[in-house]
Amino acid sequence: MDIKFNEMEIIKILEAIRSELIFSKRYYKENESEEDRIGVTSPEEWAEIYNNILKQSQEKGILTMLDLVQ
Secondary structure, three states: OOOOOOHHHHHHHHHHHHHHHHHHHHHHHHOOOHHHHOOOOOHHHHHHHHHHHHHHHHHOOOOOOOOOOO
8 A cells, every 4th residue: 555645744653653662662671471461562563663664755765864763
């Protein structure tokens, strides 16, 4: 699916995803039990979403100055 956003919209989306990534990293560190993690998206999944959006943007020549998250 090819969804078109302008640069500012993509930045806002990436900021929101990055915020969720940071939250989930903290949550996963504090809650090691699988039961406590039910329903919480993993940091790896957030990183994959972030990186996929960023890669697609960079392929279109947008946001080339940003780096992928690890």
